Amino acid sequence: MLQYDVVKNWPFEEVQQTYTYKDTILYALGLGLGEDPLDKGQLRFTYEKDLLAVPSMATVLCTPNVWMRDPKTGINHAHAVHGEQDLTLHAPLPTQGTLKAVTRVTSVLDKGAGKGAVIEINRDLLDETSTRIASVRQILFCRADGGYTAQGGRSDAPTQTLPSVPEAFPDIEITLKSLPQSALIYRLSGDWNPLHADPDFSAKAGFSRPILHGLCTYGMATRAALQLVCNNESARLKRIAVRFSSPVFPGESIKFQMWRAANNAFHMRARIEERDVIVLNNGWVELF
Template sequence: MPIDAAKALAAEPRTGEITWTPRDVQLYHLGIGAGANPDKQDPATDPDELRYTLESRLHVLPSFATVAGSGSPGVISGLSMPGVDVDLARVLHGGQSLVIHRPLPVHGTATATGRIAAVYDKGKAAVLVMRTEVADADGPLWTNDAQIFVRGEGGWGGDRGPSARLDPPAGDPDRTVDRPVRPDQALLYRLSGDYNPLHADPEFAKVAGFDRPILHGLCTYGMTLKAVVDTLLGGDVTRVRSYTTRFAGAVYPGETLRIRMWRQEGAVRVEVSALERDDAPVLADTVVQHT
């Protein structure tokens, strides 16, 4: 079969050096909508937005870790690990979890170590968990788990893995914000390193089962974390400790994300939907742990 779970799990980790600069951080922030916050009267020059876009005030949203270095081990590189040979058109990003060990610097050089941490048999699909651990000279920076969903590659009788879902948040959300997705947003976001043609090539998108290119799940992930930080964490990116989500549905450029947030002790529960498609869910089981 195309996925040899034992071989994938036994493979040696891949280690490489990654670097990033303020320009990389700014490009990522622009790709997730910085400088275009509809809640601001003049978002391009608003002080809260300039923290994401102006080098003299720059701080780093923790979700930047998912693209830092752009060539670091991740979803695409995980598909070339020993024991894994799959068709990219059958691949979807199923979920993402990120643990931040300390605030991300504006520029840095670090070592990224990536490996397949788990392989699950979901029957009609397989799920690969690609773990990336990143550290610099001062110690660990972040740990990143990407859940890679591969359609048509299950059914070998392996471990089904965890399947529990979180209970829905209780009561009305504490905050609800809408964030428009620009028609060109996927084209801009992909410049941070994810060149999967699913997000740009209409013909490839049709082969993959979509009417047109879809937005990167990690772009929705970043837009959502920015909304949480800006509205409930006082704009302080250093308060984020971890961030987990399940990608529950596609987002199309030009749509509007409705982001609902519930305060909990030391955490924010989040649900995200596509407003124009009758609130179709796009992010579920989403938790931001914070100080």
């Protein structure tokens, strides 16, 4: 059974990571950037001359250990899935350097027996002067852990919700093709889960073949936003948040759709038209 006090007060250690421009380029290549080596917009993220970092790389930097597998949490980690990802930039992400992260659990919500529990985790990335570069907010949906309050555990109030996309034709859209080898490249940025590489492992999990990392699809959404509304100027992106709806298979084409909102913001959704499935929903993008 999920242990509210243990989870809510989990003692995350400060994580420090040094990365180079090669890591920044590798991350971009994992998102499919560089597929057209003559495209100067893509070269801004894949060639060391005047290199820019894709802002969503902040989601893979200074990540904590897989703490949920600790029996003290009481979490059935085998049934925990990534529900939402939310990134806010406070300054441009450096293309290389040393960052440190301070991580905390900010909310644990019991949705009820048979309905799961929701955990919100926030991670601040700081540079060597302790200047905050980015805030990373992650929502985990623990499908098998609902109803723990019936045994005396506490529950927090619901967290902020992402807005639904308009019921109208999108204002702008772009289709990006993931590479057949996308997952094999992207995993080199830090997520070594065999679900994204081992056909036998993914078959046991119920998939016909390895699936793309959710954060790779999220990174591709960032790539789409940069191209559609930022003119590939990464410093213009302030926030990008999405809800994960369905997995993507490497090699599939993803259509990213955006709707203009007020105050320099946009709604976003992503879909696989060949399978008629939405893979990212309730997306929200803000610009500086």
